[in-house]
Amino acid sequence: MRAAWTAGSVRAQALLNRRLGVAGTGGLAGCTSFSEALARLAASPYGHDVRPDQTVDQAEHALAETVLWHLRVLAGWLPRSAAELMRACAAWFEIGNLLDHLRALHGADSRPPYQLGALATAWPRLAVAGSPGELRAALAASPWGDPGTDETGAVAVTMWAGWAARMAAASPHIRPWAAAGAALLAARERFLLQRPVPELAARRLAGLLGARQGDIGDFTGFAASLPSEARWVLRAAENPGELWRAEEGWWHRVDQDARELRRHPGPASQPVVACVALLAVDARRCRTALELAARGGGRWEEFDALV
Incomplete structure (x- = not known):
């Protein structure tokens, strides 16, 4: 068992050489x-899936596909x-597949689905659903649970x-990122989009944010009510319109935490968690860089402010 974790850790370190890094993405x-x-x-290294004849949307999808391949x-x-x-890490891609399939229904x-292979949770069963109702039924019979509706949002x-x-359950190293991400999700739905959080989603969020958060009706009070592992992410946003700043801060925190995990020895899973996070951060930087290039190129200061 330890030998397998060691081999995986070595492979994780090697995969990090597949990143472009800040300088490469700035270029x-x-x-x-x-x-x-x-x-x-x-x-x-993103040439595994990125092709010179792709559109912006196709290239961004290919960036994610490369991360999934890794x-x-x-x-x-x-x-x-x-x-x-x-x-759990690959579930981001499964959710993307499911939502694309639901929109198509x-x-x-829709776009081509991500190829999850053995990392799928329920995608092969979800992919064959022929109507929104069938897809909801397939979700209900899967670990994802019944969303209570087939409305896409x-x-x-x-x-x-x-x-x-x-x-949050997969690793203690990930839990602060997951809790802060949950806070961003709840704040976006309730205070920016001003729509109620679905019942099952509210129960899941309460497990990370506390039972009180669903009862507080103003943004400032909501932020103050959060547990410390989630509260930090909203310090960058004085109001719901600044949640984009909080999201940028979330990515910066993930990047910094993952670098620390990589530098210091710890549990066997620690290098793997760091690798996954840093690969995701790099792909996001590449996506931002592509969008800036599509608008005619940006100065380093503009890029640095966004990543």
């Missing part, structure tokens, strides 16, 4: 056209006891709340 952001940035990205490779080096941790366009909130709960 992408400085490209004066999307095609120039995309060609550079396709020639990088997770699948990493999972193959880890012991069976790591299976739930890796499935409601008549919208409510399903999304319930799924993201469930993912936060899964991530």
Whole structure:
């Protein structure tokens, strides 16, 4: 068992060499056209899925697909006891698949699904649902649970709340990120979009944020009521309109925490958690850089402020 964790940790460190890093993504952001940035990205380790002829949306999807491929490779080096941790990490992609499928069932366009392989929780069963009602029934019979509706927005909130709960349970290193992410989700729904949180989502969020948070009707009081592991994320937002600042702060905290986890020895899963987080941070920087390049390129200061 220990040998498998050691092999997985070594593989995790190797995968981190597949990142572009701040300097590399800053170079992408400085490209004066999307095609120039995309060609550079396709020639990088992200060329596993990124192609020079893709649109912005396709390239962003391919960035995520590359991260998923790395997770699948990493999972193959880890012991069976790591299976739930890796499935929890990959659940972000399963939620993306499910929501795209649900939109398609409601008549919208959809993208190719992410290829989850053994990291799927329930996707093979969800993928064959032929109507929104069938998809809801498949969810109810899966570990995700019944969202209580087939309305896309409510399903999304319930799924993201469930993912936060899964991530918090998967590793103590992830729990502060998951709790803060849950706070962002609840604040966005209640105070920015001003719509009620679905019942199942509210129960899942209460497990991370405390039972009181659902009863507080103003943003400031909500932020003050949160447990300390979640409260920090809303300090960057004085009102709901500044939640984007809080989200940027969340990513910065994940990046810094993951770097610390990588530097210091700890439990066997620690290097794996750090690897997954840092791969996600790098892909997000690449996405930001592509969007800036598509607008004609940005100065380093602009890119640095966004990442």
